[in-house]
Amino acid sequence: MDIRKFVVGSFDDEAVLFPAVKKVRKAGYKIHDVYTPFPVHGLDGALGLRDTSLHTAGFIYGLTGLTTALGFISWILTRDWIQNYGGKPHFSLPAWIPIMFELTVLFSAVGMVLTFCYLCQMAPFVKKHIFHPRATDDLFVMVIECTSKTNVKETEDFLAAAGAKEINVQIAEAGWWLGRYDQDSKLFDNKSETVTA
């Protein structure tokens, strides 16, 4: 379990959020994450996140699919079970291009989606703490992690000055666990001593 203390500030306009992110980072606060209802362009850069390599993985999966198709078909038709199809050559590459192409796309798409789910820790029955239920509706929720040096009151004031509409402090699990969204799984009852801040 990875239970931490957070100061949560919710913004209702992405135009306010951007300068706020800049200010908060400049002031040295540790932004845990910003939860938004839609992809806000440039926010990943503003948060200093590096670009994802998911597309590179997709390329590698695609190549795997291509070689699988070529290797498998040529092994079957020229080694394992040779058949004479209308006197045509056993190694007939042009006729294999459609299936080679399809498997390239299939491997790439399936591989990328699985990688995406793995990287984002997403699957059925995976549960994560929701900092604000309206983060998937109309609020942009900035979550600042409290370290041993963080002054909570000061952080709250800083967020208010930066334009946050709602501010609160939450102690929550930072990772994921198996659970249902219709039940409050009590992950850390009477374990307040595990909180690091």
Add this chain to the structure above:
Amino acid sequence: MSLIKYESFVREPLVDRDKNYNQVTEDIVYTIEAKPTRLWYIGFYISVALLLFGVYSLYRDVAYGIGQWNLGKTLGWGWDITNFVWWVGIGHAGTLISAILLLFRQGWRTGVNRAAEAMTIFAVICAGQFPIWHMGRVWMAMFVMPYPNTRGPLWPNFNSPLLWDVFAISTYFTVSLLFWYSGLLPDLATVRDRAKTKFRKLMYGIASFGWSGSTKHWQRHESLSLVLAGLSTPLVLSVHTIVSFDFATSVVPGWHTTIFPPYFVAGAVFSGFAMVQTLMIITRRVMNLQDYITLGHIEAMNKVIVLTGSIVGCAYLTELFIAWYGANTYEYDIFFKYRIAGAYGWSYWLMMTCNVISPQLFWFKKLRRNIGFTFFMSIVVNVGMWFERFVIIVSSLYRDYLPSSWSLYYRPTIFEVGFYLGTFGLFFTCYFLFSKYFPVIAIAEIKSILKTSGESYKEKMADLENMSVEEFYAKTHDHH
């Protein structure tokens, strides 16, 4: 960095009326949270009834064999493969809208992509039924898959276009499903987070995979969507190309033409958009989504219809010309004796009227923006495109090289028709369930274009539009 991307003021807004993010959610999620209307139940029950009739027709097909259909010598393919190609064609618009229009950065795709993708998936499911049940001994359908077996192992023929089709359709289905569902995840989380009932929280909690809206996740999500779009674009073109190879690689007159791949792809987009129009015009009305699927959306799709309809028309004329110019007796006879004339001449002219002549009316802006006319035309186009496949298959097969093996006039049996109606039932049952339980419009995507293309934001653009270049420069650069 300015958040507001400068976009031309003269372009129509993609979202009508003054809306904020919360209203977008409310408008789209409303139907999920409200009780289904009486109209929904009526439509749903009719669909299920059709589906059941289809199931009964298939029961007859399996229990008594393909003899339940009027196929025979020399018409080995008839309604079944016509329906297969027709449904696959319809399944093309969804991916075209979501993938190709995403790559072209067409903002209007956001209003219709979700429903069109769902439609794609359902249409491909329907399409897949026809070749599978046409096998007759359907319990051996898995023989088409290359798996190690005790029959040799006997592998399928990888040089055969029919096997290419197996790979193309199943890949297309899988990739479309992944593309659709990965796009749904954030919206399902939206429904989950505002759910009032326990059951809804549970179900949408499972379905949304624990989506949180984290910036890093969005970044990966964007990358995933873009690459899947990039993959789907050649994929969607390949699928109907390969379907056309089923015909084009044969030596049947009227089939072995090199024009088939582009002609089939254009036809598929044509019929797919017509089906999207049929569904969207009903959906926007019944579900009160006129602000998101605007007249501008309908007009844009009509433009695609008139373009692809004209490409199809060119292909028809080219075929006729080459049949004459190629000086091949058999080719000539198929086209000029048995296609435009002969026992099935009526179907050729029906196809020509529906696909080539009537869509040309969409050159008139008034008609492109007329909802009633668009709805009527969308039905006409789908009828026409069904007859295109019918003409290609039946008119090429019913007169063989040997007059002694010429077929009698082919009429489908009630169970052949029933199977087709059954796929309608399947398609609409799925669509009704989808429209009730899923957000029919991509909520997150609408929100991401709201500030650049929403009506209220567009109005603010008028000031910018009227500024001189110097003023505009000063205004946009003063805060840097």
